[in-house]
Amino acid sequence: MRHIDTNETNRDETNRDETTAVTSDVVVRITDLAVHFGAAKAVDGVSLDVAPGEVVALVGESGSGKTTLIRAVQGLQPVTAGSIELPGGESRGRRRRPDVQMVFQDPTGALNPRQTIHEIVAEGLRIRRERGDETARVIEALGRAGLRPAERFLHRYPHEISGGQRQRVVIAGAMVMEPRLLLADEPVASLDASIRGEILALMRSLVDETGLAIVAVTHDLGLAWNIADRIAVMYLGRIVELGPAEEVLADPQHPYTRALLSVVPEMERMEQQILVGETPDPARIPTGCRFHPRCPVVASGEAARLGIEARCRGEDVVLTERSPAHSAACHATA
């Protein structure tokens, strides 16, 4: 794993007490992050540390705030409250960091149709006015992203290559900046099934080779199982379960995670739990546990039997540890 030095001198005095903790073992520390769009609380109190060389999968339904969370970390989304700390300073608002890069869900949309592959991959270098042999670095980045021979791609346009190749170009354009953290928004959702595995393998190999950390947003638990070291399950703007991938998948502590898992086709041993209703409106978050209106534990009366139904309906829950490094936010399984 590559050693990552932190720039201790550039930190703001204001978050001195927090920065002491941000050392080389964390590439991003998210603390009580909230992103609100008017009344809608897309992200509502998320804390997460990501270590170098680690892949964290953010899973959850549409509207759970996964994408908003990583856009905020990237600095594309103004933050309402809380902090996002990176080694060497905070990333908020317009200040963007070359060591945090993003891979998008739709590689076709993420590439300017009027730029050649060369221009696209070199764009970050040009923006940063980096000296040195631009073409050589572009070729190296394309090669690392699996586009070989890279020279054949340099002068092509995005519409002349396949979807999987486009996503590789996006990855090359991010990797040329030598990021410590790569944020991936549904990186394979728009790709053919046959290509998904290749892109995931590429991302995994980048982690293993460079010590890069990845936060990947996905609604696909199978994908999370394939590449993630840790899984964070999000529901309505909060992380409701967080832990090592095997533990979360093998021994889910939160009823929402169980419901998500039960509908994965491979999980035959589990009884299917179809959640009733849509994800609630993030502008009107339920009182108590935000999952209680859809929670199978509450609906089946088990919560009442356990004598915690009133707490489910009225008392907010926070993440508590179930085993080392594995935590969940649920009254019933606490």
Added chain:
Amino acid sequence: MTVADGTARPRNPAWDRRRTALRSFTREFWASRPGRYGLLILLAFVVLALAAPLVADRSGLDTAVARANDVPQWASPSEYPPLGTDYLRRSVWAQFVWGSRVSLFVGLAATVVTIALGSVIGVVSGFLGGRTDAVLMRFTEWFLVIPFLPLAIVLASVLGRSVWNIIFVIGVTSWPATARLVRAQVLTVKQRLFVDRARSLGASRTHIVYRHIMPNVSGLILANATLAVPISILTETTLSFLGLGDPQRPSWGKTLVEAFENGAITLRAWWYFVPAGVGILLVVLAFTLIGQTLEQIADPRLKGRR
């Protein structure tokens, strides 16, 4: 605003790339049949306009000279080559040739004004958004609702009848439409993912505007410009038709009005109005063909479609 590079990069490769790009652009343009024809038609008219003193004696426009030389009225092309004469014994050929100058000049100059104002205001308004957008759009709307003809008549009578006033009137009244169109396009391009990607890479607003917004609205601006030229030419014709044109200079519009007012159609003096009409038609067609070809080249996704 200059379109200079916002980013520093090694000089030589950049120039090489630009030279190659220009060469392939020229090759592509020439390979397209509509572009080639459009360009040839336009070139023919430009040469005609520039060479006016060589191909048509200006004295052909002078009624006194014509009378002194015993030039007949309403002479057909066979009687008085190449294009006959009008009711004032003036050479229609001379009117056509000298008129092409005014028509082309007004068309191009008014388009430059329209497109420059419209695209700058449209891009700034769309990209910055918020209060700037609101203020600029109210300003634009104010110009948009000014009724064109009354303004043209008032300006023409206040400022006097001249080519420059016509250009001014067309420019001032037609930029708002371009501005709104460009703004709408900027708003959609701004939402595209590649703008987010550029922001993630740390791009400045200037970089985003020049590298991402402009290249993706340039096709629209170009298409709009190629439409604005014929519209400007037609507007000049309209204003001349209403007697607001420059009385000193022959233009195609003026030829058409005079033919209309003096009964050329009743007299079957087709040689009087056909050249000016065909001239307008061909120039408008040429610009449209060129515009389409340019757009096709500027947008690589349109390639292969014909």
